[in-house]
Amino acid sequence: MFSDKMPLLESDREAVTILSSFLPDKIFDSHAHLFDTALLPELCKGKPHVVKGLEGYREEMAPLLNFPRTLSLNIIPFPDGAMVDRTCGLIEKSDAFVLGELAKDEGNVCELLVHPDDTPEELEARLVSPRIRGFKCYHNIGRTRPSWNAPIGDYLPESAWQVADKKGLVITLHMVRDDALADPINLSYIEAMAKRYPNATLILAHCARAFASWTGVESAHKIAHLDNVWVDFSGVCESPAMFQFLKKLGVEKCLWGSDYPVCRSRGKAISLGRAFYWIYQNDLDNFTGKTALSHYLIGAENLLAVRQAFIMAELGEAAVEDFFYNNAMRLFRQK
Numbered sequence: 001m002f003s004d005k006m007p008l009l010e011s012d013r014e015a016v017t018i019l020s021s022f023l024p025d026k027i028f029d030s031h032a033h034l035f036d037t038a039l040l041p042e043l044c045k046g047k048p049h050v051v052k053g054l055e056g057y058r059e060e061m062a063p064l065l066n067f068p069r070t071l072s073l074n075i076i077p078f079p080d081g082a083m084v085d086r087t088c089g090l091i092e093k094s095d096a097f098v099l100g101e102l103a104k105d106e107g108n109v110c111e112l113l114v115h116p117d118d119t120p121e122e123l124e125a126r127l128v129s130p131r132i133r134g135f136k137c138y139h140n141i142g143r144t145r146p147s148w149n150a151p152i153g154d155y156l157p158e159s160a161w162q163v164a165d166k167k168g169l170v171i172t173l174h175m176v177r178d179d180a181l182a183d184p185i186n187l188s189y190i191e192a193m194a195k196r197y198p199n200a201t202l203i204l205a206h207c208a209r210a211f212a213s214w215t216g217v218e219s220a221h222k223i224a225h226l227d228n229v230w231v232d233f234s235g236v237c238e239s240p241a242m243f244q245f246l247k248k249l250g251v252e253k254c255l256w257g258s259d260y261p262v263c264r265s266r267g268k269a270i271s272l273g274r275a276f277y278w279i280y281q282n283d284l285d286n287f288t289g290k291t292a293l294s295h296y297l298i299g300a301e302n303l304l305a306v307r308q309a310f311i312m313a314e315l316g317e318a319a320v321e322d323f324f325y326n327n328a329m330r331l332f333r334q335k
Helices: 011-019 052-062 090-102 119-124 158-165 186-194 204-209 214-216 241-246 279-287 298-312 318-330
Strands: 026-032 070-075 109-113 132-136 170-173 203-205 229-232 269-273 276-280
Touching: 011 052, 011 298, 026 318, 052 070, 052 298, 070 090, 070 119, 090 109, 090 229, 119 158, 132 158, 158 170, 158 186, 186 203, 203 204, 204 214, 204 241, 214 241, 241 298, 269 279, 269 298, 276 279, 276 298, 298 318
Parallel strands: 026 070, 070 109, 109 132, 132 170, 170 203, 203 229
Antiparallel strands: 269 276
């Protein structure tokens, strides 16, 4: 994931060719992580030091996206488990890194990481630029261990909702718990907080974490009445949940995101029973079938699934442009 280079292979170029007539010439990436691995001591322990800023992102993503005329992004810091300790200084250093990247292009915006103990006053003090448009929470800097079963409130503090509501900001949420949006604890939290803080916009990352596609297919309609709950399609590699969110929420509340640098790894997330499984490079290398598998990047798999969902939903060019660009501009540019 954090390797310095991941060149396009012939199979990736094949995917880009398929996508070339689908992708618009203006793209806003609503979910992209720029990073310095020195700020990720747990995730990157023992690995070479890699810094991936705006220049590296564009170098790697532009070919996959068929070299769009406009490529803007919402820069999201990478969370690390060491950030549980608020005194370690990593969240402050993460702010500084992201703001440094933000300064390189006026077309971009960013989010800041939140800690479960943050107060409204502390969060407001960190909003030093009008292009800081929201907050990012993550379970690995929450209170519950193991964190994969954590309720949302354990890693998304109400202070973030309060400030987002006051300032008209977004919150990007990668929920956990096995059933994702189909989990009644997750669903009841989302509904209650979205109603309590109507001026905050909640973005449910990864199609509301529908890597197991049934969780989105069977639950999308349950949040359709919440005007301030959106979804981004980052990282998901199957089309059923995407199709359902397009139909139930409408394309106007759906966003594209790359989940960079995850999208630069090779593989695919697949539904498997009631759960999901990530197929990675080593699985592909061990394939012994008569026909070799195409080793697509996760980003290519994601975009091909998006294309399929739009075909099934019978959505045209205007909807594609809204999804990839206009919706994000409307959401992130509001003051």
